[in-house]
Amino acid sequence: MHRALILAIGAVIGLTAPAAAAGLGSAMELEAARANARAGGPVSARDAELLERHGCLSGTRNNFCRRLEGRSAFTEEPRRRWRKRR
Numbered sequence: 001m002h003r004a005l006i007l008a009i010g011a012v013i014g015l016t017a018p019a020a021a022a023g024l025g026s027a028m029e030l031e032a033a034r035a036n037a038r039a040g041g042p043v044s045a046r047d048a049e050l051l052e053r054h055g056c057l058s059g060t061r062n063n064f065c066r067r068l069e070g071r072s073a074f075t076e077e078p079r080r081r082w083r084k085r086r
Contacts, residue, residue, distance in 0.1 A: 030054055037065055 033047040034057050041062050042048040048064070056065035 034060070037062060
């Protein structure tokens, strides 16, 4: 009884492990694409595809991510105005 149960559990784990590993691979690929975007922009068409599908991280400052967000790629962020103290 115990041996059959252990074999059944092992078979389930053996069949689901490759599917879980495939999910991890794509997550790692997305994080690598986001790291490349933070470093200056996507370096391949696959990186660009992943960033278009899943988006860049907030605060990533490059033209590609700004265009995805709908902001102009060439404008600076507005400067904060400081008031003079009296």
